[in-house]
Every structure is written in C-alpha cells, then in structure tokens.
Amino acid sequence: MTDMNDLEIRAATVDGVERLVARDAGALILAERDGVLAGTVIAGFDGWRCHLYRLAVHPGQRRRGVGTALLAAAEERFTALGGRRGDAMVLDRNALAQHAWRAAGYAPEGRWSRWVKHLTP
Numbered sequence: 742m743t744d745m746n747d748l749e750i751r752a753a754t755v756d757g758v759e760r761l762v763a764r765d766a767g768a769l770i771l772a773e774r775d776g777v778l779a780g781t782v783i784a785g786f787d788g789w790r791c792h793l794y795r796l797a798v799h800p801g802q803r804r805r806g807v808g809t810a811l812l813a814a815a816e817e818r819f820t821a822l823g824g825r826r827g828d829a830m831v832l833d834r835n836a837l838a839q840h841a842w843r844a845a846g847y848a849p850e851g852r853w854s855r856w857v858k859h860l861t862p
C-alpha cells in the first residue's frame with residue numbers, strides 16, 4: 742500500500758528530476774536494454790567537481806554490466822567537460838553498492854565525512 746510518505750517522496754523526486762533536466766539534461770544518463778529502461782545515474786559537473794549519484798539498475802537487469810556501462814558513460818561526460826576525479830556518496834551499510842563502486846575503480850576516503858545543513862524547513 743502507498744502511504745503519504747511514499748507519495749511525498751515520489752513528488753519530491755519528480756520535481757527534482759524536472760529541475761535537473763531543465764538545468765543540465767546531459768547529467769541524467771539512462772541505460773536502455775531491449776527498449777526498456779534498465780538503469781540510471783546522474784553525472785553532475787559544476788565546473789570543479791564531478792558528482793555521481795542515484796546509480797541504480799533494475800533488479801532484473803543486474804550483474805549484466807549495466808552499472809559498469811552507466812559509470813563509463815558518466816566518466817566520459819566528466820572528462821569531456823574537463824573533470825578529473827569522480828566522487829560518489831556510498832552508504833557504509835550498502836555492501837552491494839560498495840562492490841560495484843570498487844569494481845569500477847572507486848575507493849573510500851576515510852578522512853572525510855559528509856557535513857550538511859538543511860536549507861528549507
């Protein structure tokens with residue numbers, strides 16, 4: 742059953758994707774297999790840093806190289822734009838994701854932690 746929280750999260754996500762596409766459509770990278778959306782990643786470049794986020798592959802399409810192809814496409818975009826180092830936030834408890842990021846050549850930098858401040862209530 743869908744509850745209000747799910748609906749709010751989905752609405753926020755749709756708004757976010759619309760803003761992203763309006764601002765920098767090339768950052769949204771989609772993988773298609775047999776005419777069906779198989780996975781996505783956002784490759785955001787601000788002129789300085791190369792941020793990768795929302796990497797996700799449909800459960801039925803995993804371990805077939807889709808994640809690898811998405812990251813390769815993102816890195817190609819970054820290097821074409823002049824970026825030199827990609828980074829991603831990966832949850833410490835997300836072992837599956839860590840396997841995929843490591844396989845693609847990424848490694849954690851233990852001396853940093855994420856600092857945040859919410860800008861809207």
Ligand SMILES: CC(C)(COP(=O)(O)OP(=O)(O)OC[C@H]1O[C@@H](n2cnc3c(N)ncnc32)[C@H](O)[C@@H]1OP(=O)(O)O)[C@@H](O)C(=O)NCCC(=O)NCCS
Pocket residue numbers: 795796797798799802803804805806807808809810829830831832835837838840841842844845
């Ligand atoms: C993480 C994720 C995007 C990987 O996508 P994928 O298409 O399955 O990845 P690939 O097929 O390109 O796998 C590349 C390599 O990553 C490693 N890997 C991927 N999934 C793995 C798993 N379940 N167990 C161990 N290693 C894994 C392997 O080394 C794999 O190479 P191999 O298949 O030749 O052994 C996918 O599992 C996913 O959508 N997970 C849920 C969302 C998520 O956690 N996203 C990351 C947020 S930071």
